[in-house]
Amino acid sequence: MGMKKIIxxxxxxxxxxxxxxxxxxxxxxxxxxxINNIRVDDAKSVDWIGSQxxxxxxxxxx
Numbered sequence: 356m357g358m359k360k361i362i363x364x365x366x367x368x369x370x371x372x373x374x375x376x377x378x379x380x381x382x383x384x385x386x387x388x389x390i391n392n393i394r395v396d397d398a399k400s401v402d403w404i405g406s407q408x409x410x411x412x413x414x415x416x417x
Contacts, residue, residue: 392400
């Protein structure tokens with residue numbers, strides 16, 4: 356009986372949130388982070404997710 360009450364309370368709480376505003380805030384924060392990363396000096400810039408350094412090929416493979 357107690358677990359059902361917790362689950363019902365959680366569902367009602369999640370339904371009461373204004374999801375459009377929360378998603379808007381998240382998108383705005385991501386946009387600001389990207390703009391800030393582009394704006395700062397390369398030494399302070401953060402590598403993008405999934406990016407990797409381009410390795411120089413050894414001369415014998417060429």
